[in-house]
Amino acid sequence: MRRLILSIVTAAAALSFSTTVQAREKTLTVYTYESFISDWGPGPKVKEAFEKTCACRLNFVGVADGVALLTRLKLEGEKTDADIALGLDTNLISEAKATGLFGPHGLDTSAVKVPGNYSDDTFIPYDYGHFAVVYDTQTVKNPPRSLKDLVEGDPSQKIVIEDPRTSTPGLGLLLWVRSVYDDKAPEAWAKLRKRVLTVTPGWSEAYGLFTKGEVPMVFSYTTSPAYHMVEEKTDRYQAAAFSEGHYIHIEVAGLLKGSHDKDMARQFLKFMVSPAFQDIIPTTNWMMPATKTSAPLPDAFGKLVQPKNTFLMGADEVAKNRQAWIDEWLNAMSLN
Amino acid sequence: MLTKIERRRGIALGLTSLVGIALFVGIAAFALLSWDAGQAQNRLLTAYNWRILQFTLWQATLSTLLSITFALPVALALGRRPAFPGRIWIVRLMALPMGLPVLIGALGLIGIWGRQGVVNSLLLNLGVEQPVSIYGLSGILIAHVFFNMPLAARLLLAALERLPAEYWLLSSSLGMKPFSVFRFVEWPAARRVIPGIAGLIFMLCATSFTLVLVLGGGPAATTLEVAIYQSLRFDFDPSRAIALSLLQIGITAVILAAISRFPAPDDTDSSLGRTNRRFDGRNWKAKLWDVAAILLATVFLILPLTSILLAGAKADLWKLLMSSAFHRAAWTSFAIALSAGLLAVATSLAIISARRALADIRHPGRPAKILSSALAATASLVLLVPPVVLGTGWFLALRPFGDVARFAPVLVAIINMLMALPFVIRILAPAIETHRRRTSRLSASLGLSGLPQLLRIDLPVLAKPLLTALSFAMALSLGDLGAVALFGSGELTTLPWLVYSQLSSYRTNDADGLALLLGAICLGLTMLGTAGQRRAGHG
Numbered sequence: 001m002r003r004l005i006l007s008i009v010t011a012a013a014a015l016s017f018s019t020t021v022q023a024r025e026k027t028l029t030v031y032t033y034e035s036f037i038s039d040w041g042p043g044p045k046v047k048e049a050f051e052k053t054c055a056c057r058l059n060f061v062g063v064a065d066g067v068a069l070l071t072r073l074k075l076e077g078e079k080t081d082a083d084i085a086l087g088l089d090t091n092l093i094s095e096a097k098a099t100g101l102f103g104p105h106g107l108d109t110s111a112v113k114v115p116g117n118y119s120d121d122t123f124i125p126y127d128y129g130h131f132a133v134v135y136d137t138q139t140v141k142n143p144p145r146s147l148k149d150l151v152e153g154d155p156s157q158k159i160v161i162e163d164p165r166t167s168t169p170g171l172g173l174l175l176w177v178r179s180v181y182d183d184k185a186p187e188a189w190a191k192l193r194k195r196v197l198t199v200t201p202g203w204s205e206a207y208g209l210f211t212k213g214e215v216p217m218v219f220s221y222t223t224s225p226a227y228h229m230v231e232e233k234t235d236r237y238q239a240a241a242f243s244e245g246h247y248i249h250i251e252v253a254g255l256l257k258g259s260h261d262k263d264m265a266r267q268f269l270k271f272m273v274s275p276a277f278q279d280i281i282p283t284t285n286w287m288m289p290a291t292k293t294s295a296p297l298p299d300a301f302g303k304l305v306q307p308k309n310t311f312l313m314g315a316d317e318v319a320k321n322r323q324a325w326i327d328e329w330l331n332a333m334s335l336n
Numbered sequence: 337m338l339t340k341i342e343r344r345r346g347i348a349l350g351l352t353s354l355v356g357i358a359l360f361v362g363i364a365a366f367a368l369l370s371w372d373a374g375q376a377q378n379r380l381l382t383a384y385n386w387r388i389l390q391f392t393l394w395q396a397t398l399s400t401l402l403s404i405t406f407a408l409p410v411a412l413a414l415g416r417r418p419a420f421p422g423r424i425w426i427v428r429l430m431a432l433p434m435g436l437p438v439l440i441g442a443l444g445l446i447g448i449w450g451r452q453g454v455v456n457s458l459l460l461n462l463g464v465e466q467p468v469s470i471y472g473l474s475g476i477l478i479a480h481v482f483f484n485m486p487l488a489a490r491l492l493l494a495a496l497e498r499l500p501a502e503y504w505l506l507s508s509s510l511g512m513k514p515f516s517v518f519r520f521v522e523w524p525a526a527r528r529v530i531p532g533i534a535g536l537i538f539m540l541c542a543t544s545f546t547l548v549l550v551l552g553g554g555p556a557a558t559t560l561e562v563a564i565y566q567s568l569r570f571d572f573d574p575s576r577a578i579a580l581s582l583l584q585i586g587i588t589a590v591i592l593a594a595i596s597r598f599p600a601p602d603d604t605d606s607s608l609g610r611t612n613r614r615f616d617g618r619n620w621k622a623k624l625w626d627v628a629a630i631l632l633a634t635v636f637l638i639l640p641l642t643s644i645l646l647a648g649a650k651a652d653l654w655k656l657l658m659s660s661a662f663h664r665a666a667w668t669s670f671a672i673a674l675s676a677g678l679l680a681v682a683t684s685l686a687i688i689s690a691r692r693a694l695a696d697i698r699h700p701g702r703p704a705k706i707l708s709s710a711l712a713a714t715a716s717l718v719l720l721v722p723p724v725v726l727g728t729g730w731f732l733a734l735r736p737f738g739d740v741a742r743f744a745p746v747l748v749a750i751i752n753m754l755m756a757l758p759f760v761i762r763i764l765a766p767a768i769e770t771h772r773r774r775t776s777r778l779s780a781s782l783g784l785s786g787l788p789q790l791l792r793i794d795l796p797v798l799a800k801p802l803l804t805a806l807s808f809a810m811a812l813s814l815g816d817l818g819a820v821a822l823f824g825s826g827e828l829t830t831l832p833w834l835v836y837s838q839l840s841s842y843r844t845n846d847a848d849g850l851a852l853l854l855g856a857i858c859l860g861l862t863m864l865g866t867a868g869q870r871r872a873g874h875g
Contacts, residue, residue, distance in 0.1 A: 034837075071572050075740075156466060163554075165570035198471040199554030201570070205839075214451045326571070327384070333555035334387040 027057045028264050031069055031082040033168075034062045035204040035285075042284035049276050056264060065202035066168030066251075070096055077101070078258050083265040086126070086253035086272075089168045090312065091175060093123050093252065094319035103257035105269055111291045112273055114250050115310055123252035126272050127287035129221040130246035130307045131172045132239035133159065139216040146243040147180050151192045158197035159217035160209050164326055166201040168249065173219050174329055175318065176247035179311040185325070189332035199333070222246065222305045227286045229300035245309025251287065339785065343693040350690020350711050353683045357714050360750060361721055364729025368578050371732050379579045384555075385563075389583055392559040395473060396541035399480035400534050406481060407488035410633040412522055413626035414489070415496035416617045420626075426634055427493070430486035432641065435862030437815025438483070438546040439832050440855040443839070443848065444640030445479050446470055446551075447647055454639065475551035480544065484537045486637060495529040496522060501612045508615035517616050528599070535595035542591060543584075543722050545818045550836075560584040561724045565821060568728055581725040588720050648852025656849045665834040672745055672830060673813040676752035680809040681802060683753065684760045687711050688768055715761050718754035726751050727822040744823035748830070751819040756809035763808065767801035803864075811861035815854070831857075 037043030037060040047058045063069050066087045073080055078101065088096055096102060104121045112119065114128045133150060135143045140157065144150040150159070162170030181188045197215045200206040210218035222239045229235060253272060259265045271277055278289040282297050289297075379385070414423065433441060449455050449470040456467040469475060499521065507517050545561040552558055558566070560580055567576040617626065656662055694700060694708040718726070730747050734740050771794070779789050817832040829837075831854045838847040 068570070071570065074572055075735075163570065165566065193554075193556065196554060197469065198552075212452060323571075330384045330555050331387075334384055334391075334558070335556070 026055070026261070026264075027059050028054070028083050028261065028268055029059045029061060029081050030084040030086050030268070031061050031063065031072065031080075032085075033065045033069060033087040034202055035207075036060070036087060037062045038204065040284070042280045045280045045284060046277060049280070050268060050271055053271065053276075054264060054267060058268075064166050065162065065170070065204075067092065067164070067171055068166040068201070070099075071166070073101055073256075074099055080256065080258060082256050083259035083261065084253055084255060084268055086251075087168070088123065088252055088254065089172070090118060090123075090125075090250045090252060090315060091168070091171055091318045092315070093120065093254075094315035095322065096254065097122055098319065101256055101258070102254045103259075103262075105255050105266065107266060107269055109273065113292075114290050115248060116250075116312060118250055120252075123254045124269055124273060125250050125252050125290045126277070127281045127285060127290050128248060128250040129223045129287040130248050130305075130310065131169060131176060132220065132222040132224070132242070132246055132305060133217055134210070134220040134224045134237055134239050135217045136210070136213075137236055137238055143217075143238070143240040144242070145240065147176065148244070150195070150240075150242075151177075151188045153195065155194035157195065157217070158215050159195050159219065160197050160206045160215045161199055161219045162203055162206050163199050163201050164329060167203055168251075169203050169206075169219055169221075170199075171322075172247050172249050174325055175313050176311060178325060179247065179313065180244050186328045186332045189329055190335055193333050193335065196333075221249065221287065222307065223282075223286050223288060223301070226282075226298070226300040226304060229303070230283060230298050239305045241305040241307070243308075245311055246305075246307035247311040248307075249287075250290075250312075342785065343696060346689040346693030347707075348690075349686035350693070350707070353686040353690075354707075354711055354714050357683070357717060357754065360754070361717055361726065363733055364726045365721070366729075367733035368581055368725070368729045371574050371578060379575055380582065382579075385576075385579060385583060388558055388560055388563045388580070389587070391557065392542055392587070395476050395480070395557075395559070396538050396544075398473075399477055399484065399541040400538045402477060402481050403484040403488050403537050404530060404534060406485045406633070407492055408526065409625075409629040410485070410489045411492035411496060411526070412518070413629040414493050415522070416614050416622070417626050417630070418612065418614060420630060426630060427490065429634065429637055430490050431862075432859065433483045433486050433637065435811055435859050436641075436855055437817075437832055437858050439550065439817050439835055440644060440815070440851045440858075441483060441640065442479055442547055442550045443647075443835075443851045444642075444644040445475075445482060447643030448639045449475070449478055453643075471551055472554075472557045476544070476548055476557060479547045479551055480541050482637070482640065483547075484540060485633070488533050488537060489633070491529060491533050492526055495525050497612060499525055499612070504612055504614050504616070512616070514617060514622055531598040532595070535591065535598055539588070539591050539595065539719070542587060545722075545724060545821075549817075549821070550839075560587070561722060561818070564724050564728060568731065568822060574728075574732060577728050581728055584725055585721060588722065592716075592720060644848075644852055644855055647848035648855075651845045651849025651852070653849050653853070656846060656853070661829070661834065662850070662853075665829045665831045668745065668828065669814055669830040669832075672749045672752065673810040675749040676756060676813040677806045677809040679749065679753040680756040680760045681764070681806050684715070684757060684764050684805065685768075687715055687761065688765050692768075692772070715757050718751075718757065723751045723755060723816075723818045724822065726754070727819055731822060741823055741828055744820075744828045748816075748819045748823060748828070749813075752813035752816055753809070755816065755819075756812045759812070760805040760809050763805045764801055767798060771797050807861045807864045811858045814861070815858045 032043070035041050043060050047060065050058050061082070063072050066089055069085060069087055070092055073082065073085060073096075076082075080101070085096075085102075102122050105124060106121075107124070109119055109124050112125055114125045118125055133144060144153055161173055164170040164174040177188055177192075178185045198209070200209070203220070206218050207220060207224075209215050210220075220239075225235075225237050225239050228237045253269060255262065255265050255269060273291045275292065275294040278291050279293045279295070281287055281289050282293065282301065288301075414420065414427065417423065420426070447453055449468060451467050451470075453470075459467060468478075470478065503521050507521055512520070542559070543561055544559060545565070548557065548559045548562045549565070552562060560583055564577050564580045564584065567573045567580060617623065691708055691711050694704050694711075697704055700708075727747065730743075731740055734743050734747075737743075775793050775797075779785065779793055784793060814830075815832060816830075817836060820828065820830050820833050821836075831850065835847050835850045835854060838850065
């Protein structure tokens with residue numbers, strides 16, 4: 001009886017294993033963040049467009065958000081299945097390079113035009129946007145006009161933010177506060193904490209709570225209102241322009257050293273900065289394209305907040321201080 | 337009396353499970369402690385860890401107090417109204433949250449208590465400016481009360497109903513006022529069980545994972561378990577995870593030690609069968625009070641369940657059922673649950689038979705006694721070392737051997753098995769004990785032993801409690817998010833993990849639909865389990 005039970009158990013366990021093993025055909029595996037591959041995100045269209053050109057299968061693997069993407073790669077180390085990591089941002093690249101998992105792309109990236117003329121031998125930008133607090137005009141009559149306003153405003157008016165340990169927007173807010181407040185950042189967080197309804201692991205959860213009406217403000221991008229203007233034909237959701245300036249988010253992709261088909265991975269990166277990919281980005285990922293699109297952007301993009309001043313920290317500085325700043329953030333946010 | 341061979345076999349089986357479980361827990365503990373333990377020591381009591389610890393205990397204290405405070409009037413009212421319309425259904429309703437996967441319950445609660453939920457729209461209409469928040473401490477408390485108040489109410493009610501009928505007769509012939517009845521009859525009965533119930537609830541709330549993960553709302557409202565999970569999954573900071581794990585084990589050890597001093601609450605023979613005649617509480621004030629207490633509790637419990645049902649029904653259930661993501665997750669979940677369930681039952685049988693064999697020794701020496709209590713302790717080891725800690729240990733132990741996700745199904749199944757073990761033993765041990773007492777002499781006189789005894793004497797009677805235990809363990813495993821959360825990834829997706837990850841994208845409609853399906857499956861399994869138990873209990 002016992003032996004029988006044991007054999008059933010092993011059989012069941014073995015079966016659950018076998019479902020995970022799939023025949024490996026010519027496949028390119030791209031690790032990215034959750035919202036990129038959602039039905040309404042760029043993922044499905046990118047997959048279709050790329051597969052037309054490569055006679056291969058493009059396989060997206062989604063994790064909560066950009067920082068989680070790096071954590072996952074660190075966890076998996078050299079045994080990772082990923083050929084491409086798409087969705088880190090410039091804040092993380094020093095740390096990403098330090099893992100030794102990424103290799104040079106060896107491509108000509110002169111077509112890429114992002115603010116600050118960012119260019120790198122390992123990571124290629126594919127879009128960018130400025131972070132911003134997006135609010136619901138129906139419930140927020142007096143939106144914050146500066147980061148200071150946000151920090152010191154009415155604590156009963158809530159905002160949902162992302163966790164800097166998992167999310168690139170979360171990290172962006174951390175760095176933004178740091179850029180403006182410098183050493184006083186912990187005090188600023190201790191104040192802002194009272195306005196925070198909840199902290200989500202990724203951008204999609206935060207934005208989901210916002211659009212469901214659970215919270216009147218969310219930490220997102222200056223470009224987010226374009227989505228509502230184009231897709232929902234409404235001006236209800238607006239980004240708040242902050243007088244200090246806005247932190248910029250430049251999203252990049254890189255090639256994994258351990259990729260089993262580097263040529264195809266390079267082909268994907270080339271495709272990524274071509275109009276075929278870039279045309280998809282503005283109206284699915286709702287970010288600014290990194291290279292020229294074949295048609296001008298929808299009018300809605302002309303109505304967005306144009307930051308007067310742009311913050312961007314050096315990746316080395318971020319790499320050096322990220323852990324300490326996150327500990328500070330945890331400390332300030334866990335005050336009761 | 338057992339034959340020598342039977343005794344040896346029993347002890348051998350017990351030893352095998354003992355060693356197996358000890359190894360599983362031991363390797364995890366060893367991996368935790370050997371991973372730069374020095375660094376973890378330095379980080380044991382950082383300001384952040386200290387606050388997490390405080391919050392963990394604070395929310396557990398509040399949850400326990402609230403659950404018992406609300407449960408007491410409900411139990412008293414139900415006790416005083418044996419003929420309350422639909423009473424049996426209300427008592428059964430109170431058993432539902434136990435079988436409902438925590439994640440699904442949380443979804444239902446968000447539907448009711450969220451900013452767009454019924455409660456807040458009502459409050460808004462009444463002119464209340466500040467909505468009740470389902471996130472942070474208030475949310476965690478609401479959810480803990482939702483899951484634990486009914487448990488407390490059932491256990492209290494059982495204590496009241498165990499009072500002899502003469503008490504009520506006497507108190508009415510003495511003309512005692514409601515307050516006197518409370519003071520001299522009901523309260524003494526409740527007081528005896530409250531410490532045990534409070535300890536149980538405190539333990540459940542102090543180790544709460546899923547609810548805090550979903551409703552926590554950031555570092556200000558994080559329990560140790562969630563912080564352990566985050567320091568591994570979010571930062572990959574093993575030394576912090578280890579420091580927090582040590583704190584967690586310390587706390588559970590203290591709580592368990594405290595609980596062991598109280599009598600264990602017991603809801604066998606509960607309410608469902610026996611009801612006493614009550615002669616008190618005939619005036620309209622008492623009636624109004626009781627009806628209000630019962631109705632409020634019922635509404636509080638039924639609203640989130642209804643919300644799950646309604647939200648789930650809006651989803652395209654058929655499409656979900658046919659989707660490959662559902663098939664994969666359901667298959668994985670089922671394989672894990674079945675493995676965990678069968679393993680739990682097999683291990684429980686081994687432990688029970690070994691303890692029986694040891695009890696059978698006429699003059700047990702010290703080793704036998706120690707072994708017997710070690711076996712009893714093993715069954716509850718998972719209470720001391722929570723799933724997230726076990727997972728963390730194995731995670732670190734297996735990392736050098738490649739992608740941890742590959743080992744995940746086996747690990748999750750074993751951890752689920754350990755989680756189910758205390759419950760399974762509680763179901764099986766009394767059933768087997770009764771059965772043996774009735775049949776051991778018969779078997780001996782018939783000269784039956786081994787397989788024939790198993791097939792002819794044991795199986796027909798024990799099949800039901802075995803199935804009960806199996807379905808209970810499977811329901812527990814099917815609904816579990818804690819063990820799988822550490823390992824969950826694209827490759828390993830169980831049903832709760834699917835719900836959780838869909839919840840986090842825009843696909844909430846699908847999440848609602850899946851929640852309904854999963855909730856229905858788990859409730860079905862638990863009901864199957866409790867129905868069997870009841871029959872076995874009376875049979």
